[in-house]
Amino acid sequence: MADFPSIDTDLLRTFAAIADHGGFTRAAEAVNRTQSAVSMQMKRLEEDVLQCPLFQREGRNVVLTAEGQVLLGYARRILKLHSEVFNTLRQPQMVGMIKIGSPDDYVMRFLPGILSRFAQDYPLINVEVHCEPSAQLLQRNDLDLTIVTRKPGSERGQILRQERFVWMVAQGFSPHEQTPLPLAMFNTECFCRIWACNALDALQREYRVAYTSASLAAINAVVSTGLAVTAQLESLLTPDLRIVGEAENLPLLPTASIVLLRKATTTPSPIIECFAQYIIDGFKP
Structure with missing residues (x-):
């Protein structure tokens, strides 16, 4: 089995916030981080973890690439399961x-x-x-x-x-x-x-x-x-x-x-x- 790097759920949560809010600034407010911290997170996700572009700019807005759209579906499923595990085990x-x-x-x-x-x-x-x-x-x-x-x-x-x-x-x-x-x-x-x-x-x-x-x-x-x-x-x-x-x-x-x-x-x-x-x-x- 291939040895893939793991994806931190914090990265996925920030990524989903950017997709939901249409930009890094509003997403940073949503996840309670600075805009520079969000930018560094996404640079790490694109360059070090997945090695593909996830965003492209259209004017002042940020939109997802084709790869970003694919990741968004997986990210939402992973975050939902992550939440379900904690809710079930911590609050049975x-x-x-x-x-x-x-x-x-x-x-x-x-x-x-x-x-x-x-x-x-x-x-x-x-x-x-x-x-x-x-x-x-x-x-x-x-x-x-x-x-x-x-x-x-x-x-x-x-x-x-x-x-x-x-x-x-x-x-x-x-x-x-x-x-x-x-x-x-x-x-x-x-x-x-x-x-x-x-x-x-x-x-x-x-x-x-x-x-x-x-x-x-x-x-x-x-x-x-x-x-x-x-x-x-x-x-x-x-x-x-x-x-x-x-x-x-x-x-x-x-x-x-x-x-x-x-x-x-x-x-x-x-x-x-x-x-x-x-x-x-x-x-x-």
Whole structure:
């Protein structure tokens, strides 16, 4: 068997950072090294270890050569396995399953990034996600962690963030011209639907619930085509929608709290507490 030199994982980590950030300067910040140290690392990797060019410059940016593209695939696999070994052997209790519940809108907006970071750090933990409205989730007792929407003053659990509830319409859609006002909302058990309808009733604004769905993507598809108005948390605003309010004869809506609930247990699980922290970090404004 050929006697090849070994590749230090620090070199691979710096190499991957350069590929991710498109340059040595930003990569140096990411790996907490000086730019000159990063340059020396890559010179060693190219000249002493692999003996082939890995980068070429295009203006101010650095792009990978064909050899660099090949190495990047291997580097990501090696770093993932390296992390998995340490997580498994140093933290053997971090193996198992977590069941979490969340409304569909938070699954789309917040959970992708949270799940991606958690899976990278703890690849041997399976996460089972249940998407249901907050009212239904509050009735369940089989979930380890539950994310729900609550009105300020009625929270229990840990507040992840508080946000304005706002009216959203398609660009160019004029809600003040619509009578009755067509709404696209979640089902009848959704807090946002109840709050929106109550606010319109108090204003004596005539409306009709024209479209209902359990999916935020479906609601946004209807609203973005100019067929209806919806009420959602401000962070769920997409580029094709705009926020409207009193100028269009729409009432102010309450601020909502996003809350994290833990399953009642006498012995907190390290797995659950670890994932809870990832959720807390992922919901920070």
